[in-house]
Amino acid sequence: MLDIRLIREKPDYVRERLATRNGDAHLKIDEILACDRRRRELETRLQQLNADRKRLSKEIGAKRAKKEPSEELEAQVRGIGEEITKLNEETAQADEAQRNLLLQLPNLPYDQNPIGVDAKDNPEVRVWGTKPEYAFTPADHVALGAKLHLFDPERAAKISGSGFICFTGPGARLERALINFCLDLHTRQHDYLEVSPPFVIRRDSMVGTGQLPKFEEDMYGLENGEVFLAPTAEVPVTNLHREEILAEAELPKRLVAYTPCFRREAGSAGRETRGLIRVHQFDKVELVKLATPETSWDELEKLTGNAEKVLQLLGLHYRVIELCTGDMGFGSARTYDIEVWAPGQNAYLEVSSCSNYTDFQARRMNLKFKDSEGKNRFVHTLNGSGTAMPRLFVALVETYQQADGSIKIPEALQPYFGSAEIR
RNA sequence: GGAGAGGUGGCUGAGUGGUCGAAAGCAACGCUUUGCUAAAGCGUCAUACCUCAAAAGGGUAUCGGGGGUUCGAAUCCCCCCCUCUCCGCCA
Known part of the structure; x- marks a missing residue:
């Protein structure tokens, strides 16, 4: 607001x-x-x-x-x-x-944002690693998943409808390993406080982070629209301190949460519907920061770096782009997207979107801090995926596929996964 | 789900129709006193909005939230939310 x-x-x-x-x-x-x-x-x-x-x-x-x-x-x-x-x-x-x-009014873009109309105008900020090369034509994750029994889309559709996943066997174990790997990285190395929040959210908190009133049709509603399933952990975690006045010394607060995310994806029917890339329910580890206005831009850089670390440790090639003014989300003042390379798609997949919302959300949820002069001011809220699971899963299995159809597990993930390959 | 108790400022807590935005204590901040510490004394100490060019000043609202009764509501009535206790159910 x-x-x-x-x-x-x-x-x-x-x-x-x-x-x-x-x-x-x-x-x-x-x-x-x-x-x-x-x-x-x-x-x-x-x-x-x-x-x-x-x-x-x-x-x-x-x-x-x-x-x-x-x-x-x-x-x-x-x-x-x-x-x-x-x-x-x-x-x-x-x-x-x-x-x-x-x-209904979106946030003001940051003064230094690239001006543009859509995704074509998003400048690339940096690239990490290079596209892996294969002596064979890399399969996509749907084929790999079917061959190795990593997930079962038909049965998931049977119980919940299209757009839902059911991971199975090594696939379920890989999903769980990735979640734990991300949580441990951010809590142990990046000093975030882990929270495990509720997934059912009341209207006022949905308004607080900006999903309501404008985007109600994208949300799963329960109890006649009284409450909603969280579309991202950003919602419960950022709202944790709503209507509070925090001490400046507590800032920046760094919070990390794993939650499933529920999205109706209304209007996306038919787009990217194959496999795991766009689904109604997916797992995500989310980073949230509450910062002073003086430090928030710097904190955005750090938060983006924290998310990138996931991909670096897993040895996945990625690029960071900055969203131009026309492509940015409703509440964001500045956004970096991290896109991981998925060889089977021959495309980059967005696995993280790191944004500074400045005081846009804080104003909606009345979240303030007392500054050194004793004045109450709105905090700046930031969040970014660290990272979104199914797409990370896709990039990982597609990147580490071998000529014989097996998948190698990168070393950093092996303690979490429990073995060095899937075959 | 049923029954009951309760929600007052940063905290504790008084206040059951008027001059109460709210006693008192604690905490915090400032000043004075003091060899230091401690203590004591004095003072300050909620938020939002409106008015004003701005500041000063003035004003309004807020005692969990909303509505009602009344000339007037923290106080009486109704609805909702939350917390606690007991019962039921339950992973």
Whole structure:
């Protein structure tokens, strides 16, 4: 959520920054400003009436104490009360209208973001490793999975529908090994605190991180839309400290969580539907940071580096791209995507998206810290996958496939997997 | 799921219709005193919003959340959320 004062004071700046995104957010500014003017006008009038009522009610109390008649005053205040009730309603409506407008507005992109329209405009930031070469035509993970019985899409579809996975045997063990490998790396080497949060999320927390109100159709809802399945651990973990005032010394907070992620992927039907690449439920280890505004950009670099470390230790070739303004997510001010090479796809797969949300989410969830001068300010929230499992699984089995159809397990993962190959 | 108890400022805790944004204590911060420490004394010590060019100042709201009764609600009534205890069920 953007600061209404910023919109009020620098509407041109806000419009200009928003216009670099896709969508029509920048066209909403005038409507918001009009709403804000009306809201403040109502509020000022309401406050004046409240002040009158308060003052006169005290007078009534004083008169009664002295046994003086007060009927006339009481009638007058009753009249004011009726006006207040009416005005109260109007003001509440104006408040809500303004909040709804603000909740629909995406974050301002960072001033130094590359300007662009879509994924084609995302600059490559760095590349690690090189594409592996094979003396044979590398198979894709679907073929490898079928041959080695790593997962069973048909039976998963039978119980849950298309777009769900059921890992089996060595595949299930590999999935579990990857989760544990990531958690151990971030907790032991990168000093993140592990949390294991609930996956069922209430509306206000979904609003807090920005999934609601705009993206409800992408979420799995339960209990008639009262609660939702978490689409990412970002939601429960970032909301952990919602409505709190943290001490500056506690920051930055580094949190890591493994959770399954549930996504309806509405509108994605038919796209990347083969295999494990786009599914309704997948495992992910997520990194979340709460930082001061002074350090958040630096923390984003570190967080991205922490996620990259997963791929480095597994020996997987990847590249980091920076999202241009047109391709960035709703709440993000700056995003790096990490894309791992998948030989069987002959393509890079997004396994992590590392973003600084600045105070966008903190404002929605009222998450603050007390700075060294004792002032309460909104924290900056960051998150990034560290990393998303099924695609990491895909890259790993496709990269380490051998001519005989077996799969080698990289050394760093062997203690977790329990053996050196799958055959 | 059933029955009961409760939710007040950073914490403890008083307050059952008026002058209460809220006593008192603790913690914190500042000043004074002091050889240091300790202690004592004095003071400060919630948040959001509105008004104002800004500051100063003024104002409104907030005692879990929402609604109601009333001239007036922390206090009375209703709904919801949360916590605790007991019962039932259960991995």
